[in-house]
């Protein structure tokens with residue numbers, strides 16, 4: 001394929017922070033940009049040359065996007081396959097519909113991983129309350145096959161007897177039942193694959209979650225070389241089996257010293273945000289490059305780095321006093337431009353660079369503690385259930401957890 005060159009217009013389905021970073025990367029390389037998202041206040045809309053406020057399956061909106069754009073990609077996996085097929089008939093689309101269809105359904109994902117010989121946590125499908133589950137899978141995690149993210153759509157049955165109630169609590173929809181593993185570490189790897197089948201992997205990151213939401217990512221992960229090589233090989237196997245073009249993120253568990261695949265996302269990933277500040281080519285520039293058929297960029301780490309996610313909690317007492325908070329840190333603050341802060345909503349992240357990964361992580365935790373001191377837990381408690389209006393120009397804080405906290 002001849003490369004798509006600037007000033008062609010590139011489109012993205014979804015206008016959250018991931019779409020926003022894609023738009024910035026595309027613009028920096030000289031491309032025009034278009035965003036399709038039903039939410040008029042989605043942060044990426046404000047950054048794009050063309051804003052299409054419509055549902056992701058709106059035929060007229062998709063036709064307009066396809067007419068505008070030379071190529072279209074996604075910032076979330078929940079895009080209907082029919083949307084990608086409609087676009088692909090008129091413009092370049094990557095990743096392909098099949099990769100998205102597998103990535104958005106945990107059952108298909110697990111079957112696919114088994115078929116290509118990659119280890120996961122032991123699992124069974126649960127499609128009906130009577131589905132027998134072997135006792136060896138407990139204590140377990142029950143996850144809805146579709147629609148879950150940031151730990152949503154999950155229950156934790158301790159024993160087989162609790163399974164029917166857990167399944168009903170999740171809406172009696174198709175689910176995956178997984179053995180709950182004693183995790184030694186959680187890792188992730190972001191890999192790009194071009195149309196020519198060439199790949200470029202970023203260093204493996206180690207991730208820590210709180211309440212199911214990514215809290216920190218550190219690169220390079222403090223793991224043996226052989227384990228990192230296994231992670232790269234697993235991601236390459238997934239990408240090649242999917243005939244994948246674009247940026248792919250794979251989450252791994254380390255349990256009993258062995259690597260298992262947790263899940264993958266057909267897009268850049270929160271745990272790859274360190275690449276914005278610590279690598280020559282960010283995961284978002286790489287997304288542009290793979291989509292357009294440009295050579296993939298360099299992925300070496302220029303400095304050990306830690307990324308701290310900043311959630312809506314930090315706004316409980318108003319906009320955090322960023323200049324003071326960032327003083328003394330070798331860090332970069334990325335604010336997503338969301339108008340309303342909510343509990344658990346990803347509002348910003350900070351990348352901290354340091355001489356070692358552990359020093360960068362310590363700085364991230366120190367910054368997090370400062371942010372929480374600012375937010376002041378008692379204020380948060382008193383405000384619970386009410387909506388606190390922030391001064392103009394700042395994100396308002398809403399204490400009710402967001403139903404959609406993206």
Ligand SMILES: Nc1ncnc2c1ncn2[C@@H]1O[C@H](COP(=O)(O)OP(=O)(O)O)[C@@H](O)[C@H]1O
Pocket residue numbers: 121141143148149150151152178179180181182183186209212251262263
């Ligand atoms: N089988 C498991 N054993 C232990 N912990 C798990 C297991 N599955 C998920 N988790 C924990 O829950 C987190 C969220 O689960 P995940 O399947 O990645 O869903 P999401 O789509 O919400 O990211 C994981 O990062 C991990 O911390």
Ligand SMILES: [Mg+2]
Pocket residue numbers: 251263
């Ligand atoms: Mg996950």
